[in-house]
Amino acid sequence: MPPSMTANTGIDALAQAIAGIIAKCSTPIGDAIGYEAVRIMTPALVAAYKDGNNKVARAGMASGSMMAGLTMNISDCTAEHSLGQAIGGLKHVPHGLTIGLVLVETLSREARVVPEKMERIADAMGVAQDGTKDGSRCVNAVRKILAELNFPVLSSLGFTEGDIDNLADIALKDFFITQAPTPWSKQEVVDAFMAALKLESRVA
Helix, strand or coil: CCHHHHHHHHHHHHHHHHHHHHCCCCCHHHHHHHHHHHHHHHHHHHHHHHCCCCHHHHHHHHHHHHHHHHHHHHCCCCHHHHHHHHHHHHHCCCHHHHHHHHHHHHHHHHHHHCHHHHHHHHHHHCCCCCCCCCCHHHHHHHHHHHHHCCCCCHHHHCCCHHHHHHHHHHHHCCCHHHHCCCCCCHHHHHHHHHHHHHCCCCCC
8 A cells, every 4th residue: 555545544544533532422432442543543554654564553554444433433523524525525635635634723623622532532642641631742643643644734735825715614514513522613614724724844
């Protein structure tokens, strides 16, 4: 599997696991599976990307992705999929790529409304405690993963500030954003897209 495909499909699976945990319709069973999926995939994704012949990492991504799918089906995806699918509907690029383009930005918002769950996700990722309790450990860990995957940024697809309002309208019509832990306002969606657009490169 090419590295780019590993990155795109892998970040989608990781996003599904995280989303299933923070969604308003989350369940204890779905959460338990989701945390385990996150635990397995966090090291496996980057390892599989860097060495496609790493069978241990590939096996980890296979099982972790399966568990992420179970979590998503028990619960649901959230805003990251609505914003990502808005991008994909206009540019026709791989689905997982679109999710990764906005994952940090959507999780940054969710950390403000469900910090406790984001903290538990960070623990599942194996992130060391740093004295914070605001969910930023999870956001920063995902940011680091995207950097290690050499993930592109939104502006690389040719979007400009003039496209953001339309992207926000499309995202807000999607089902998944209704499953976010609390309702998103249009301004929050615009802000997330703008933050993604302003990135010039991925930094850990």
